[in-house]
Amino acid sequence: xxxxxxxxxxxxxxxxxxxxxxxxxxxxxxxxxxxxxxxxxxxxxxxxxxxxxxxxxxxxxxxxxxxxxxxxxxxxxxxxxxxxxxxxxxxxxxxxxxxxxxxxxxxxxxxxxxxxxxxxxxxxxxxxxxxxxxxxxxxxxxxxxxxxxxxxxxxxxxxxxxxxxxxxxxxxxxxxxxxxxxxxxxxxxxxxxxxxxxxxxxxxxxxxxxxxxxxxxxxxxxxxxxxxxxxxxxxxxxxxxxxxxxxxxxxxxxxxxxxxxxxxxxxxxxxxxxxxxxxxxxxxxxxxxxxxxxxxxxxxxxxxxxxxxxxxxxxxxxxxxxxxxxxxxxxxxxxxxxxxxxxxxxxxxxxxxxxxxxxxxxxxxxxxxxxxxxxxxxxxxxxxxxxxxxxxxxxxxxxxxxxxxxxxxxxxxxxxxxxxxxxxxxxxxxxxxxxxxxxxxxxxxxxxxxxxxxxxxxxxxxxxxxxxxxxxxxxxxxxxxxxxxxxxxxxxxxxxxxxxxxxxxxxxxxxxx
Numbered sequence: 001x002x003x004x005x006x007x008x009x010x011x012x013x014x015x016x017x018x019x020x021x022x023x024x025x026x027x028x029x030x031x032x033x034x035x036x037x038x039x040x041x042x043x044x045x046x047x048x049x050x051x052x053x054x055x056x057x058x059x060x061x062x063x064x065x066x067x068x069x070x071x072x073x074x075x076x077x078x079x080x081x082x083x084x085x086x087x088x089x090x091x092x093x094x095x096x097x098x099x100x101x102x103x104x105x106x107x108x109x110x111x112x113x114x115x116x117x118x119x120x121x122x123x124x125x126x127x128x129x130x131x132x133x134x135x136x137x138x139x140x141x142x143x144x145x146x147x148x149x150x151x152x153x154x155x156x157x158x159x160x161x162x163x164x165x166x167x168x169x170x171x172x173x174x175x176x177x178x179x180x181x182x183x184x185x186x187x188x189x190x191x192x193x194x195x196x197x198x199x200x201x202x203x204x205x206x207x208x209x210x211x212x213x214x215x216x217x218x219x220x221x222x223x224x225x226x227x228x229x230x231x232x233x234x235x236x237x238x239x240x241x242x243x244x245x246x247x248x249x250x251x252x253x254x255x256x257x258x259x260x261x262x263x264x265x266x267x268x269x270x271x272x273x274x275x276x277x278x279x280x281x282x283x284x285x286x287x288x289x290x291x292x293x294x295x296x297x298x299x300x301x302x303x304x305x306x307x308x309x310x311x312x313x314x315x316x317x318x319x320x321x322x323x324x325x326x327x328x329x330x331x332x333x334x335x336x337x338x339x340x341x342x343x344x345x346x347x348x349x350x351x352x353x354x355x356x357x358x359x360x361x362x363x364x365x366x367x368x369x370x371x372x373x374x375x376x377x378x379x380x381x382x383x384x385x386x387x388x389x390x391x392x393x394x395x396x397x398x399x400x401x402x403x404x405x406x407x408x409x410x411x412x413x414x415x416x417x418x419x420x421x422x423x424x425x426x427x428x429x430x431x432x433x434x435x436x437x438x439x440x441x442x443x444x445x446x447x448x449x450x451x452x453x454x455x456x457x458x459x460x461x462x463x464x465x466x467x468x469x470x471x472x473x474x475x476x477x478x479x480x481x482x483x484x485x486x487x488x489x490x491x492x493x494x495x496x497x498x499x500x501x502x503x504x505x506x507x508x509x510x511x512x513x
Contacts, residue, residue: 006090009085011072012035020081024069024070024093029066030049032049034046036479039055043061053068056071062490063402063424067096070090098133112177113139113177116177117141118169119143121187127408134418162354164356181378183411184372184378222313223315241266247269249334250273250336250337251276253311254343255276274305275306277310281293282295294456294460307331311328313327315338346364356377367386368421369410369421371414379411381399381408400428402424425441435458437476439473447465448466459478461478462474470495
């Protein structure tokens with residue numbers, strides 16, 4: 001692969017199996033130069049966030065992402081390669097696939113629909129978009145409680161009951177809507193008993209990329225009714241936190257992705273930022289003790305104070321507004337604003353009498369085609385457990401933004417009887433203090449962490465293993481190694497622990513044989 005300048009812009013020139021292809025040279029979603037990505041099996045994978053694009057068509061093949069790449073005409077004459085491209089295409093880079101138009105009656109004239117999508121989050125939106133891209137021209141209805149137009153992070157929809165026998169849903173206002181196919185993507189709600197959660201809106205106005213929408217609960221402690229204690233679920237919540245924290249004292253409860261992202265963002269705005277967490281280190285269950293401590297030190301170097309292995313016992317107010325957070329360790333922390341991010345449970349209570357199977361934790365089990373226990377009813381996103389193909393079809397729940405995209409697409413394809421199966425490799429990323437952490441795989445239950453590089457310098461790659469198998473990888477300042485590992489896992493190859501213990505990663509970087 002190489003970048004080629006064409007005057008009005010660049011293209012990515014790819015030679016694969018003796019054939020040349022020319023595409024847009026940057027990922028249309030995050031601007032990553034694709035020449036630094038991973039070329040494998042007829043597609044190029046973004047080095048930053050793992051989206052995959054077909055080199056023959058430019059189409060988006062694996063998520064996250066919404067747009068495809070422009071594909072340019074290539075001609076070979078006398079050992080010279082000519083690329084023909086329009087100025088507009090070179091400058092735009094991204095390409096939106098053509099979508100069918102609805103030819104059915106408007107919503108106001110009928111109480112029935114062909115496809116009903118409950119929840120307009122990432123899974124629901126991608127499902128709707130895929131249906132249109134695949135030529136579906138009948139009605140699609142998305143329902144949500146959110147007062148905003150869909151923006152990747154909507155809240156739980158307002159469905160009260162689902163009648164699968166008569167293919168009908170009933171809303172809180174009594175309105176009934178029939179369907180031919182149904183997608184359930186209700187997301188999750190926060191649960192104060194679940195520990196640090198991977199949830200929340202970014203205070204930058206865009207979502208953290210690893211998770212979807214949550215309808216949160218707050219702390220269940222003395223003083224929980226005081227003002228200026230937030231569980232972030234809307235843009236308005238995020239904006240209020242930023243406004244109230246400016247020049248004042250902020251306390252974050254929970255050192256998962258939400259808590260740490262909020263803490264990182266507020267350091268330049270708040271007078272002080274404190275994090276309260278039950279675990280010994282941030283991200284401990286997800287990234288392990290050593291990586292967690294390295295990231296904790298980065299935060300401490302940026303003025304974040306940690307109170308670990310404790311929890312909140314009381315919120316104290318002055319004139320009705322938060323003034324102090326009292327911990328079970330007896331420590332009293334000054335606080336003008338508090339953000340709570342402490343776990344989530346699936347928002348599936350409205351399905352308990354529906355006949356749709358739920359597991360013991362309230363998740364919706366689906367098969368590889370995102371089909372529930374009821375024909376014609378599909379589910380995707382935070383609220384599902386699904387078989388993870390490259391982990392021997394183990395049923396897992398992965399509340400990541402990227403996975404919701406992939407699941408929504410597969411559900412749409414199977415609504416159209418295309419017999420697609422979910423096979424994507426989980427991929428997430430986040431940025432804190434200008435440094436990007438990337439992660440691919442499914443490392444839950446890892447029993448060892450093999451680290452190459454320098455944790456002190458925050459330039460490392462960590463391989464998570466269970467037994468003799470690598471199940472996940474995380475890195476900082478080691479691009480595009482996470483994308484390379486993701487592509488290896490996607491190919492079906494098992495990476496053995498001994499392969500990463502040697503420190504020789506030429507088999508991944510492409511510098512070896």
